[in-house]
Amino acid sequence: MQGKRSTFLLAMLSFGMAFLYIPMVLLVIYSFNKSKIVPIWGGFSTRWYKVLFESEDVWAAVSLSLKIAVVNATFATLLGALAGLALVRFGRFRGRTLFSGMITAPLVMPEVITGLSLLLFFIGLKGLIGWPERGFTTITIAHITFSMAYVAVIIQSRLAGMAQDLEEAAQDLGAKPFRVLTDITLPLLAPGMLAGWLLSFTLSLDDLVIASFTTGPGSTTLPILIYSRIRLGLRPDINALATIIILVVTIGVLIFGWLMLRQAKQRERDMHMAAKS
Amino acid sequence: MKGEAVASSVNRPWLDPGQTPFIKIQGVTKSFGPFVAVDNVDLDIYQGELFALLGGSGCGKTTLLRMMAGFETPTSGRIVIDGIDMTDVPPYERPVNMMFQSYALFPHMTVEKNVAYGLKRDGLPKGEIDERVDAMLSMVELSSLSKRKPHQLSGGQRQRVALARSLVKKPKVLLLDEPLGALDKRLREQTQYELMDLQDRLGITFVVVTHDQEEAMTLSTRIAVMDAGSFMQIGTPTEIYEYPESRLVADFIGSTNMFEGIVHQQDEEHVIVKVAELDADIMIEHSAAAADGSKVWVAVRPEKIILSPSEPLNTDINVLRGVVDDIGYFGNSSTYRIRLENDLIVQVTHPNQSRPRDARHVAEWEDVVYLSWEPSSGVVLNK
Numbered sequence: 001m002q003g004k005r006s007t008f009l010l011a012m013l014s015f016g017m018a019f020l021y022i023p024m025v026l027l028v029i030y031s032f033n034k035s036k037i038v039p040i041w042g043g044f045s046t047r048w049y050k051v052l053f054e055s056e057d058v059w060a061a062v063s064l065s066l067k068i069a070v071v072n073a074t075f076a077t078l079l080g081a082l083a084g085l086a087l088v089r090f091g092r093f094r095g096r097t098l099f100s101g102m103i104t105a106p107l108v109m110p111e112v113i114t115g116l117s118l119l120l121f122f123i124g125l126k127g128l129i130g131w132p133e134r135g136f137t138t139i140t141i142a143h144i145t146f147s148m149a150y151v152a153v154i155i156q157s158r159l160a161g162m163a164q165d166l167e168e169a170a171q172d173l174g175a176k177p178f179r180v181l182t183d184i185t186l187p188l189l190a191p192g193m194l195a196g197w198l199l200s201f202t203l204s205l206d207d208l209v210i211a212s213f214t215t216g217p218g219s220t221t222l223p224i225l226i227y228s229r230i231r232l233g234l235r236p237d238i239n240a241l242a243t244i245i246i247l248v249v250t251i252g253v254l255i256f257g258w259l260m261l262r263q264a265k266q267r268e269r270d271m272h273m274a275a276k277s
Numbered sequence: 278m279k280g281e282a283v284a285s286s287v288n289r290p291w292l293d294p295g296q297t298p299f300i301k302i303q304g305v306t307k308s309f310g311p312f313v314a315v316d317n318v319d320l321d322i323y324q325g326e327l328f329a330l331l332g333g334s335g336c337g338k339t340t341l342l343r344m345m346a347g348f349e350t351p352t353s354g355r356i357v358i359d360g361i362d363m364t365d366v367p368p369y370e371r372p373v374n375m376m377f378q379s380y381a382l383f384p385h386m387t388v389e390k391n392v393a394y395g396l397k398r399d400g401l402p403k404g405e406i407d408e409r410v411d412a413m414l415s416m417v418e419l420s421s422l423s424k425r426k427p428h429q430l431s432g433g434q435r436q437r438v439a440l441a442r443s444l445v446k447k448p449k450v451l452l453l454d455e456p457l458g459a460l461d462k463r464l465r466e467q468t469q470y471e472l473m474d475l476q477d478r479l480g481i482t483f484v485v486v487t488h489d490q491e492e493a494m495t496l497s498t499r500i501a502v503m504d505a506g507s508f509m510q511i512g513t514p515t516e517i518y519e520y521p522e523s524r525l526v527a528d529f530i531g532s533t534n535m536f537e538g539i540v541h542q543q544d545e546e547h548v549i550v551k552v553a554e555l556d557a558d559i560m561i562e563h564s565a566a567a568a569d570g571s572k573v574w575v576a577v578r579p580e581k582i583i584l585s586p587s588e589p590l591n592t593d594i595n596v597l598r599g600v601v602d603d604i605g606y607f608g609n610s611s612t613y614r615i616r617l618e619n620d621l622i623v624q625v626t627h628p629n630q631s632r633p634r635d636a637r638h639v640a641e642w643e644d645v646v647y648l649s650w651e652p653s654s655g656v657v658l659n660k
Binding site: 163165166168169170171172173174175176179183184187188267270271273274275 | 347395398428
């Protein structure tokens with residue numbers, strides 16, 4: 001019985017893993033394909049990487065996407081943290097439930113709707129005050145609106161788990177409210193804010209739908225570039241680009257995992273030390 | 278009583294009408310919506326006292342403490358500390374420090390920085406801060422751990438850091454919220470005496486919130502027993518234990534045998550209470566005013582009842598007969614549950630003065646025993 005079940009589990013696991021990773025492995029393999037026609041193997045070559053590195057529009061898209069992601073992550077973290085703080089620490093102010101519902105609305109709203117509504121808003125605004133020009137600014141603002149919601153949720157849960165005692169203790173020891181924020185609340189919130197920053201960064205880098213709605217002429221983000229090229233047929237240089245992205249993500253995940261492991265081990269050592277003394 | 282030595286070793290300012298109270302709580306009410314947590318209480322606490330607020334959960338003791346710290350504002354009433362009205366003063370401007378139940382140590386700061394935090398907020402020169410932090414850490418014997426973070430400390434060490442942090446500013450009043458709650462029993466007893474010693478040396482007024490009656494009795498000069506937002510009784514540990522004013526207090530502190538009856542007869546000194554369920558009369562010294570024929574309760578502590586295998590010869594008042602129903606052995610004493618003829622259970626505590634042969638108790642299960650007590654051993658309660 002036991003043996004049977006574990007065989008079954010193993011089979012399911014292999015199937016699941018295969019389902020997840022075979023497509024990516026194929027993509028990596030085909031990025032080294034010499035042939036110009038993607039599904040036909042024409043021998044090993046790195047020529048598409050060369051093509052990729054030489055194409056300026058790809059690099060322009062990468063740099064635009066990164067710029068948007070960084071600005072978005074920074075603003076979203078700031079605004080999201082403020083919203084989270086207001087929701088958790090300011091008690092039951094009038095309209096709190098409404099505010100909390102509204103802040104999480106972008107999480108459940110279909111992206112198409114968010115994108116469309118933002119586009120209409122930007123057009124209207126442009127007609128009224130002549131700003132903003134569609135492109136970097138509008139995509140970034142659009143990304144901030146939905147990333148902020150994710151950050152607010154992260155900060156909210158982090159704050160709820162953080163004992164209010166600490167803030168009260170600081171006040172009790174003579175710290176004025178602003179001091180409490182800078183000395184106690186923000187440092188303790190830092191891991192949550194970092195997580196929020198990284199999430200916003202990823203969300204922005206990833207986004208195709210909202211960016212397509214809010215972009216303007218000449219502003220092509222990486223997902224928009226990839227998508228528009230693929231529409232004209234599979235292309236080996238895009239495979240090369242995807243492989244590089246996979247590599248970067250993998251390295252990022254490995255470093256993060258290693259850091260987490262090291263932290264867990266350190267914690268264990270500390271606990272041991274506390275128990276011994 | 279363990280607490281009695283403490284009560285008599287310090288002076289009793291609350292008995293001296295010439296003394297001005299250090300903390301004056303006047304008609305303080307705190308309500309959260311329709312729920313009244315603290316209901317119009319008055320309390321005077323004197324300088325150098327170790328005052329305990331004792332009660333079950335939700336009785337309002339913590340809310341009252343938080344109002345003294347400034348974390349809650351009274352709905353009505355005033356709180357005066359050392360002659361200054363503190364009611365509307367924010368926590369960071371009060372000469373009061375608090376030790377939190379959770380200790381609330383700042384996890385991202387070392388022991389040293391935790392203790393120094395309050396002094397830094399006062400803008401003291403660095404040299405003085407270092408000096409005072411060092412002195413405080415050596416007082417709580419944590420000098421060697423000053424560079425550690427809170428999660429690298431054991432529970433007892435954290436408790437001492439919290440204590441050091443709340444004392445280093447030399448507050449006029451130290452508020453302690455369940456200070457020993459998170460410690461194991463051994464550490465608790467030890468820390469209890471350390472706290473008393475510390476308080477004695479520093480002369481700071483301590484206000485302790487606790488739900489643990491033993492802790493309150495051993496630690497404090499006076500106890501206020503709280504229930505449903507009001508004080509049931511305020512007094513020294515001995516007064517609270519030996520002379521409870523109500524059934525609630527008698528029940529809450531220690532264990533007690535409660536008999537309901539009717540005042541049958543009384544003279545200058547004694548009351549005779551007719552207890553229907555015992556089918557007997559109890560003679561007891563006067564302690565509460567009650568008219569003939571009115572309903573009262575007699576409370577007798579288990580350790581004040583004498584247990585004997587044969588009928589007491591010298592007296593026939595306050596004698597009951599029953600069989601041993603259950604024995605609880607605690608090492609230093611045993612508690613016997615005696616079932617009377619009418620199935621009523623009476624608890625008796627008997628010290629284990631001699632080592633029993635064959636592991637036998639003074640009385641064994643199903644033995645017939647006699648219970649008796651002095652008229653001065655119980656109290657009459659009218660509420």
